[in-house]
Amino acid sequence: MIVEQRTYTLEVGAVAEYLRLYEAEGLPIQEPILGHLVGYFSTEVGPLNRVVHMWAYESFAERSERRARLAADERWRAFVPKLRELVQAQETVILSPAPFSPIR
Numbered sequence: 001m002i003v004e005q006r007t008y009t010l011e012v013g014a015v016a017e018y019l020r021l022y023e024a025e026g027l028p029i030q031e032p033i034l035g036h037l038v039g040y041f042s043t044e045v046g047p048l049n050r051v052v053h054m055w056a057y058e059s060f061a062e063r064s065e066r067r068a069r070l071a072a073d074e075r076w077r078a079f080v081p082k083l084r085e086l087v088q089a090q091e092t093v094i095l096s097p098a099p100f101s102p103i104r
Contacts, residue, residue: 001104003038003056003095004063010049014086015042018051021086025079033070038103056103060094 010018019042031037038054057063070076097104 001056001058001097002060002063003054003097003103005052005054005093005095007050007052007091007093008087009047009089010051010086011088012049015049015051018083018086021082026076026083029073029075029079030070033073033076034066054095063094 008018019040022040027037034055036056038056040053041051043050043052055063057066
């Protein structure tokens with residue numbers, strides 16, 4: 001198993017609008033395609049104006065296949081520009097769980 005962690009740095013004050021848009025329009029598109037949402041968060045301490053979300057996959061190959069399906073989805077392609085105007089930067093990290101991790 002792997003976990004993809006995506007961190008988006010947003011325009012100052014844009015977190016509430018980003019989360020509202022994503023919950024209403026983005027999540028219903030992504031969740032059936034990407035599969036297992038581990039969690040979706042916003043920062044309260046440290047670097048602010050960030051959202052972090054994590055998706056679990058059985059393998060990097062599964063992740064690649066699911067991400068390709070999402071990128072090809074017309075609904076997703078129409079939705080992304082709504083969020084893009086709120087985003088300043090993106091970071092993606094692939095995490096491998098330790099043998100003792102509750103998520104394996």
